[in-house]
Amino acid sequence: MNRLALTLSRGIARVTESALAPYQTAVVRIGFAGTWLLFLLREFPHRQELYGPDGPWSRELAGQLTADNGAFTALLWFDGQVWFETLYALALVSSVLLLLGWRTRTSSVLFMIGVLSLQNRSVFMGDGGDNVLHLMCIYLVFTRCGQVWSLDARRAALAEAARARGVRVADRVGPVLWAVFGAALGAVTLMGRLGDGRLVPVLLWTVWAALGLWWVVGHRARSGEPRILLDVVANVVHNGALLVITAEACLIYATAGWYKIQGSRWQDGTAVYYPLHLDSFSPWPALADLLSSSGTLVMLMTYGTVMVQVAFPFTLFNRRVKNVLLAAMMTEHAVIAVVLGLPFFSLAMIAADAVFLPTSFLRRLGLWVARVRERLPVPGRRTLPQPRSPEDGERARVGFPA
Template sequence: MNRFTLSVSAAIARVTESALGPYQSAMIRIGFSATWLLFLLREFIHRGELYGPDSPWGWELARQLIDTNGAFTLLLWSDGRGWFEAVYGLALLSSAALLVGWRTRTMSVLFMVGVLSLQNRSVFMGDGGDNVVHLMAIYLVFTRCGRVWSLDARRERRAAEARARGERVTDAVGPVLWGVLGFALVVLTATGGFHSAWTVPALLWAVWSCLGLWWVVGRRARSAEPRILLDVIGNILHNSALVVIMAEACLIYATAGWYKVQGSRWQDGTAVYYPLQLDYFSPWPLLGDLLTSSGTMVLLVTYGTVIVQVAFPFTLFNRRVKNVLLAVMMLEHAAIAVILGLPFFSLAMIATDAVFLPTSFLRRLGRWAARARARLFSREGRATVPEPRAPENPRPSHVGFEA
């Protein structure tokens, strides 16, 4: 009983005292923000037809559907082109800011707003990759995904160094950003701009209030207990969101694999052949013909896809097997991006898979990136900065509105 009690106490302490998986959460942040940003840039010239006033799914049709399902979107506040361009620009800027980790907590919320607003405006424009981005945009709000590989981490490190030297640290951007977003929330709430169920607007108000509370406690609290309490709550939310993301990935692969098992074309090993005969999924016809010219290759790829997807959730109990199968799945998605012409679906799935990557590999990846940056900067005659490592037991941030 004593050993069991100690084990439970150690597990609780680990979950509450630190935000686990800082490198994995950073990879998810970078992966999904890059996927959405690249998609928006590629479709920039077609944005009006996809989500705007020129869409075949007109504004009135979208309004009728939203009235039925209560989905969240800002684009029903007005049917004017100016408002649409503003929301599209918000989606672009928030994706870019989240990618580099600038004001990560705030940008994760704006990223979610941009994703939900555009996708729910024209629900028939998406595919499986858009569904994954849709879900992960919501989960990212609850993660502390800017602790490494971000401008926030660099700003916090410099602020800690300044405080250690006895310097006073101020942050004017955080309060200004918080005030502007609060004003926007008031206006949208008062004018009915959300036009959706209460859940997402309530989440926006809750996050806005928590950011203000965090700043007040960090600046005004006379004791450390309130700051520690808020940090514990943030860690619990972060770790819970990571568990949900991992469970979501397992659910995606498990359901996809078991549904494939029931299909006759997957059972006889010919399912991969048919998509490659469609022009829509053949950006490189010669490559598709080369793959389908061998019946054995088609059989192996078909059965291999099913086996990998069904087996993956069970391999989480064995680290080595999981890492091998994870590499196979990422290569498979890379092949889908090239052969079937589905780059954004593949990027979304690879970003989802990144939550299972080992920390040692991600640290090594960070060192490789730091060396490449050092070489680039040395050629330009600039000073280099070593790659920061995530603290084992990080203290709560008291600079600005980022936690």
């Protein structure tokens, strides 16, 4: 009984005292923000047909659908080309800001607004990866995804160093963003555009209130009980969202694998052959012919895909087996991106898979990227002092406090 109580207390302490998996959530943030940014840039010449006034899915049809299912899209708040271009630009800018990790609490909300607004405007545009992005953009709002590898982490490290020298650092950008965000929310709410009693409007107002409370407590009671309480709440919310992201990824693979098992083509080992010869998924016909020329290879790819997807959720308790299957799934998505011409679907799935990457691998990856960056000739850059340990070097390079 005492051992159970001790284990339970350790688990509660671990969940409340820190935000778990900071490197994994940073990679998920970078992965999904980069995927959405690349997609928007790739489809920029076709944006009018995809989500704008020239699309086959008209504004009237979109309005009827959102009225029935309660989906959120800011594109229907106002009509006209200017509003569409403004929201498309907002989606681009918020993706860049979230990718860089600048004010991640605010940029993650703007990123969610951009994703939901465009995707819910034209629900039939996408290749499957849009569904994953649709869910993950909401989950990212609840995470503390800017702890490492972000401009927020560098700013926090500089502020901490300044306070150690006795210099008071005032945050002027945060209150301005909070005021602008609140004014915009209040305006659209008073105009009746935001909706009533739906998830996203409630979430937006809750986040806005939480940001204001966080700033007030953080600057008035930095070391007191209110600050500790907010940290505990933020850690619990982050770890809960991280658990949901992990469960979502496992659910995707489990359902995909078990549904494949029920298909006759997957049972006889020929399912992979058919998409390789569809015109819509054959950007490299010669490569598709090469892969499908061997019946044995097709059978191995078909059965291997099913076995990896079904087995992966059960391997999370065995680190070595999990890492092997994780590498296999990421390789599979990379092959799908090239062979079937689905790069954004593959990038979205790889970003979701990144939540399972080992922390030691991500640390080494961060150090390697930092070394490469230091070797690049940048005018006016100061050379960092030699670190006493790899951890010290990583903190100095990625800019987060020890």
